[in-house]
Amino acid sequence: MKLFDEQSFLHQLSIDCVIFGYKDAELKVLISRIKMKRSFWALPGGFIKHEESIDQAAKRILEERTGLKDIYLEQYRVFGEPNRINHEVFEGLTSLRDEWAEQIMLDEASLQWLAKRFVSIGYYALVDINKMHPRKSELDDSVDWYNVKQLPALIMDHNEMVTQALETLRLNLDRKLIAFNLLPDTFTMKEVQELYEAIYDKPFARNNFQKKILDLNVLERLEKKFTGAANKAPYLYRFQQ
């Protein structure tokens, strides 16, 4: 099995995905730790097959890492500085070459292919964190969720990619009604509010927030959710539109 089949993919063009999830009142991003002597952290990414569209490629990459089909994703920006060359990982790969070469996972041509400058198309995705189980790719040591406010130092410009993805998410959140992709099928209004507060990193007034969200006319009110707490039970809602 070959990792980078330089025949199958467009050259010098990649896709990197900022996969957002939400848990414990924190907005999280899925980050790979790359399998090397020294650890590198990076956004999940991949390449574009000759016969597939860039959107299909992004979907395939997301499915490989999340196991989910039909997740919300959107391209938001291209990163194309000429120095976007992955020196760190490339040198790590080179040092592993002998070991891996035996498994025919990395030949000279693949290394040459990887060593070049890459223009990367940034996608961001919104997933229900409970529905998915992160899957490691062959290169990954681990794949984990990190609080978007406490990310490790990522390779190349990947930290900047996250920052710009978050900016785009904030701009699009209300306009495109996409916040609910981060929540389970049913949720309370308080959960929606805490999600918004995590995304915008600022508090919202409870009553006004409820009004604003209900005025969107995209939520169906279901039965109440009795938690056993000594207070009024909140309604559950379901997104529909």
Next chain:
Amino acid sequence: MKLFDEQSFLHQLSIDCVIFGYKDAELKVLISRIKMKRSFWALPGGFIKHEESIDQAAKRILEERTGLKDIYLEQYRVFGEPNRINHEVFEGLTSLRDEWAEQIMLDEASLQWLAKRFVSIGYYALVDINKMHPRKSELDDSVDWYNVKQLPALIMDHNEMVTQALETLRLNLDRKLIAFNLLPDTFTMKEVQELYEAIYDKPFARNNFQKKILDLNVLERLEKKFTGAANKAPYLYRFQQ
């Protein structure tokens, strides 16, 4: 002189520019007519050199066509369907090969390079139409301004690229205060209003429009402009921020 030096540019990646201008109360787009037996219309575009960033490449392409440095431009979307192959123009080129081959403008390798699928990064630009003189590239028969509402049928997905550029322009216009890039150095409030009406394709109320624009606090009021018409002379404004 060689047109497509397949050694100099990234493979299968292009840049196409939607260059907006404004004249005679119409929003216009710069369109090339390609030099062939049958005419093809296309957005000005180009390729990315190995050592330059995508933004630099877009600037270079714009300068080649407009003669202007420092014009406002912004990437807005990537177009990456797998069928983005320029069959029409490619076949036109093939038929011209013998003629051009004598001038060493088009060799077999360049043709192979051009015949492939291209992923294209869409940029839009805003220029003061009076400051620039459209320049033809070697492939162009002519370069002309077309009303954005009356474009000819362009090659591939270029009509869709214009539509999406216009949508992005509308979303960003107030947020990024970029409308004034389309106007000369000094202008009247009526000219600003007519520009907005051309961009959004809808009328604005005169008095409220003036209030809204002045409240942006980015215009400096200059002397009055006496046109000789039998009415109150409007003020001239200059953008400053």
Next chain:
DNA sequence: ACAAAAGTGTTGACTATACACCCATGG
């Protein structure tokens, strides 16, 4: 009965829009 948290109503400030009026200009 009480504390805690959810739901809803009311107020005042701000903004957007429609209407009205006045003013400068050249014939």
Next chain:
DNA sequence: CCATGGGTGTATAGTCAACACTTTTGT
């Protein structure tokens, strides 16, 4: 002095944020 078009003020409606109050729940 009049027609034309530019500048500005005001009233109304609509939106947004702060505060207050009521309701439900389990102890």
